[in-house]
Amino acid sequence: MAEAMAAPRKKRTLILVGLLIVLLAVASSVAVYFYLDARNGSGATDVVEDEAVEPPVPIFVTIQPFTVNLQSDYGDRLLYVGLSLRVDDEQTSAFLNQHMPEVRSRLLMLLSGKSAEELIKPEGKTLMKQQILGLFDDPITTPQPALSIDDVLFSDFIVQ
Template sequence: MAESSGGSKKLLWVMIILVLLSSIGAAAAIYMVLDQRGGDESKSEPVAQRETPLFLRIDPFTVNLADDRLGSRLLYTGMTLRVGNDETTQILTEHMPQVRSRLLILLSSKQASDLTTVEGKEQLGRDIIDRLSVPLTENQPPLDLREVLFTEFIVQ
């Protein structure tokens, strides 16, 4: 009997040691997982800074539209251009007479029926960007025109 109780005690001690080692291993694994989560937040890429939008206001226009079935019509519109950089703003400001001339010619070529729909206004915005993207001077860098925002729009 002495031998069996000595073997049981050894087995009991071995099991206690195994349980302790397993607990320590589990605690270490939990610590590493939690530490890794906290580390990801501090090591993550910096949040992209919000860009301040650049706007260039263009004085309102009143133009005669191309004749349609209802006769002569007028368009009164104000617009603002959203641009991507200061260089574009500077180039457009320096050449504002040319910009306004291009816009007047473009606007006066439209018919009232084309401008009274949402799709027509969106198309006009794309046409304005296309017209202003043509260089105003020699060796001009490309303009970064993002959007045309109509601030006033009356077809009469």
């Protein structure tokens, strides 16, 4: 008799556990749906805001390639270099193009004091970039507008 009463109770417990699992699955599905729907709604406004902001167009001042004699204990060494300056505004670009002979002269003076051994190494190139940027700390003319030069980019670089 005890077995007869245990069977319906066991059956009822299994049905309750099954219903509980189905209920949890439905509840979690609904929660995930609303969570993803809310996240997609806020993400759509972020995308619209991101698309409205356009990055600034880079401005480059190209310096024609030139050849420089390098200091060396082993004979004649040459550096053939072409570079560009990335600037922030048209005023700086126009000023540098107008005073290009002075810019090239300063670059030639700086680079002719370099040795081939230091320019071959990546650290030497990085140091040279910093020194080229430092060339523009001294005014080219007086008065001179504020120059905003961001970076030095090499287009040609051959040490012979």
